[in-house]
Amino acid sequence: MRERIRAFTRAFRRRNGWHKIGVAIGLVIVAFALTTLFRLLRDIDIDKVVVALRLTSPYQILVAGGFVAASYVTLTFYDYFSLRTIGRRDVPYRVAALASFISYTIGHNLGATVFTAGAIRFRIYSAWGLCIADVVKIAFVTGLTFWLGNAFVLGAGLLWEPEAASAITQLPPWINRAIALTGLAIIAGYLLWLMPGPRTVGRGGWRVTLPCARLTLVQIGIGVLDLTAGALAMHALLPADPSIDFVTVQVIFVTAALLGFLSHAPGSLGVFEAAMLVALPQFQKEELLASLLIFRVLYFMLPFGAAVLLLSVREGWLAARVSARNACAAAAKDRQLS
Numbered sequence: 001m002r003e004r005i006r007a008f009t010r011a012f013r014r015r016n017g018w019h020k021i022g023v024a025i026g027l028v029i030v031a032f033a034l035t036t037l038f039r040l041l042r043d044i045d046i047d048k049v050v051v052a053l054r055l056t057s058p059y060q061i062l063v064a065g066g067f068v069a070a071s072y073v074t075l076t077f078y079d080y081f082s083l084r085t086i087g088r089r090d091v092p093y094r095v096a097a098l099a100s101f102i103s104y105t106i107g108h109n110l111g112a113t114v115f116t117a118g119a120i121r122f123r124i125y126s127a128w129g130l131c132i133a134d135v136v137k138i139a140f141v142t143g144l145t146f147w148l149g150n151a152f153v154l155g156a157g158l159l160w161e162p163e164a165a166s167a168i169t170q171l172p173p174w175i176n177r178a179i180a181l182t183g184l185a186i187i188a189g190y191l192l193w194l195m196p197g198p199r200t201v202g203r204g205g206w207r208v209t210l211p212c213a214r215l216t217l218v219q220i221g222i223g224v225l226d227l228t229a230g231a232l233a234m235h236a237l238l239p240a241d242p243s244i245d246f247v248t249v250q251v252i253f254v255t256a257a258l259l260g261f262l263s264h265a266p267g268s269l270g271v272f273e274a275a276m277l278v279a280l281p282q283f284q285k286e287e288l289l290a291s292l293l294i295f296r297v298l299y300f301m302l303p304f305g306a307a308v309l310l311l312s313v314r315e316g317w318l319a320a321r322v323s324a325r326n327a328c329a330a331a332a333k334d335r336q337l338s
Contacts, residue, residue, distance in 0.1 A: 029263040033271040040277050045286055052290035056237070061294060064236040068298045071229035076100045077222045079121075082141035085211055091128050098310065099124040100142075105307035109300060111266040114139060120311070133205045140208055148187065148216070149223015150254060155183035157251035164251035167279045168259070191216060227254055233299065234276075237291040242282050252279040267300045 076093075079100035083091050099121050107117030122135045130138075158165060158180035162173035169176060193199065194213040202208050211219055231250040238244065256275035260268020273292050280288055 029259055029271060030265050033259070033263065033265075033274040036278060037270055037274040040274070040285065041289070044289065048284075048286035049290050049293075052239075052287045053293065056290065056294060060236055061298070064233040064295065065298050067229045067233035067236060068303075071226055071233065071299075072101060072105075072303060074222060074226040074229060075104055078104070078142040078145050078226075079138060081145065081211075081219060081222060082138040085141045085215075086134060086137045086208065088128075088130065088134065091125070091130075095124065095128060098314075101303075102307045102311050105303045106311070108261075109267045109304040111264050113261070113264070114143075124314075136206065137202075137208050141211075144210075145219045145223050147223075148190075148220045149227055150258060151183045151187055152220050153224055153227045153250065153254050154258075155180045155187070157247055157254070159184070161245075161247050161251055164248040165255045165279070167281070168252070168255050168275050187220070227257075230257070230299065234291075234295055237295050238280075239283055239287045239291065244280075244282070252276065255279070267296075267304075 076097035077100075080093055080096040083089070083096055102124070103117035103120040104113075106120060107113040107115075110116050118135055118139050121138060122130075122132065125135060125138075154165075158176045162176040162180065165171075165176055166173060171179075191213045194210060194216055198212070199210045200207050201210065210216075228250065231246070231253040234253050235244075235246055235249045238249065252275075256272050256279065257268065259275050260272040263271045265271050273289075273296075276292055277285065277288060
């Protein structure tokens with residue numbers, strides 16, 4: 001197993017030449033986020049935050065929890081779709097769901113998502129005969145699903161509400177709208193490029209045949225459903241006064257989540273909160289912070305605990321099965337000798 005992990009690490013490094021640049025960008029984002037967070041929270045009244053937490057109704061938490069659960073269910077289709085894209089239709093949904101949930105949840109909460117999630121995927125899928133190249137292909141297709149979904153949601157949202165992300169991007173609405181049009185144009189161009197016939201990327205054993213235009217629409221839909229469910233959870237937890245429309249919350253949520261993802265901070269900790277606090281100044285800071293704390297528990301902490309528990313149970317079950325098999329083999333050998 002150690003040799004397999006080392007091989008995966010070498011493959012990861014070969015396929016990620018931009019890794020150092022990504023880390024540098026992440027450190028810059030984290031530095032800005034922590035500075036902003038300190039500035040916003042230095043005069044916070046903790047007692048008011050506690051009061052806001054207590055005043056949050058169980059119904060709000062229940063509704064938000066339902067949307068979080070829907071988001072994680074949608075997340076399982078990232079791997080299921082990817083497995084079918086690379087031709088591994090023999091792997092059942094339950095295995096894809098387990099690998100997707102555990103790898104994404106633990107990977108995102110620990111940071112360095114691509115490597116951490118990839119190592120967990122390899123551990124689970126290797127039992128089904130998938131090699132390192134297959135896991136890298138799955139990571140590529142799931143990443144494509146993630147970015148297509150983000151590009152579509154942000155593009156449509158910024159086109160409708162270009163002012164929504166201005167507090168975060170520090171750009172005027174017309175530039176945000178231009179970015180939205182550019183993103184949607186790229187998606188349209190990508191779909192047109194896929195229409196003539198099958199398209200492949202990569203070389204040799206790393207070659208991936210991309211989904212056709214029709215399946216790419218399904219791929220975009222998976223990403224959109226995931227992001228929409230997460231944004232609905234956040235919207236359900238926001239204070240009732242002042243009221244805010246869902247599209248604005250969705251644009252802000254996706255922008256904040258993207259910044260958190262690019263920062264490589266464990267669980268987007270600090271980066272997501274800073275972006276949300278900056279983008280929603282109409283709410284009292286203490287009330288908004290209470291909403292963000294509840295969201296972090298529902299969206300990050302509880303799923304992380306569940307993922308660790310599932311992985312531990314799986315590993316314990318595998319270890320017990322190996323021990324039982326070895327015991328049976330030893331007993332059989334003793335009978336032969338006697």
